[in-house]
Amino acid sequence: MPIAVITAGKDHLDWLLTRDRHISPGWVLRCLAAGEYLVAIEGAAPVGFLRYSWFWRAIPYMELIRVDEVHRRSGVGSALVAAWEAAMREQGASLLMTSSMADEPEPRAWHRRNGFVDSGALTFGALQATPEVFFVKAIEPRAIRRPTPPGSRTPRP
Numbered sequence: 001m002p003i004a005v006i007t008a009g010k011d012h013l014d015w016l017l018t019r020d021r022h023i024s025p026g027w028v029l030r031c032l033a034a035g036e037y038l039v040a041i042e043g044a045a046p047v048g049f050l051r052y053s054w055f056w057r058a059i060p061y062m063e064l065i066r067v068d069e070v071h072r073r074s075g076v077g078s079a080l081v082a083a084w085e086a087a088m089r090e091q092g093a094s095l096l097m098t099s100s101m102a103d104e105p106e107p108r109a110w111h112r113r114n115g116f117v118d119s120g121a122l123t124f125g126a127l128q129a130t131p132e133v134f135f136v137k138a139i140e141p142r143a144i145r146r147p148t149p150p151g152s153r154t155p156r157p
């Protein structure tokens with residue numbers, strides 16, 4: 001069945017609240033309002049989501065991607081990442097970022113499959129002693145045409 005990836009809207013709130021247990025319901029609402037959830041739709045039902053934020057307000061950071069278990073390994077996760085990458089490119093991003101815990105080999109392998117490369121690890125004191133491994137992926141930003149300043153020479157075609 002074809003997969004559509006869209007920015008999540010209010011209709012997806014209840015579904016997201018049952019799936020995204022890593023953050024408080026208040027944060028789910030804030031991310032939803034900010035347009036920072038993408039959902040994958042198969043048929044008419046959501047089957048996976050991607051939540052992101054902006055590191056330094058400049059680098060899109062995929063905080064979490066999760067596909068419902070019965071829908072895994074059928075391209076849903078890849079479709080979410082591809083749609084996110086395209087949306088971030090449109091916004092002028094030239095680098096993507098994500099992370100996963102050092103003791104989770106499967107998500108790490110999956111990020112690498114999607115073109116991400118290791119870029120270091122951090123620990124977070126008592127909050128998380130297991131290192132969090134960070135990954136980045138360079139992307140080609142959409143060319144932004146800048147207006148020619150008044151009085152400047154017109155560039156040759």
Ligand SMILES: CC(C)(COP(=O)(O)OP(=O)(O)OC[C@H]1O[C@@H](n2cnc3c(N)ncnc32)[C@H](O)[C@@H]1OP(=O)(O)O)[C@@H](O)C(=O)NCCC(=O)NCCS
Binds near residue numbers: 065
């Ligand atoms: C990681 C996850 C999002 C992948 O989603 P998915 O829809 O199963 O992935 P896809 O079907 O798009 O995978 C595409 C390819 O990667 C492979 N793949 C899928 N899961 C993989 C894994 N865990 N490790 C390595 N390869 C994997 C698939 O076999 C497929 O390869 P193919 O095209 O050669 O058959 C999903 O397994 C998931 O929700 N896991 C639990 C949450 C999690 O760990 N999230 C990541 C950390 S934030």
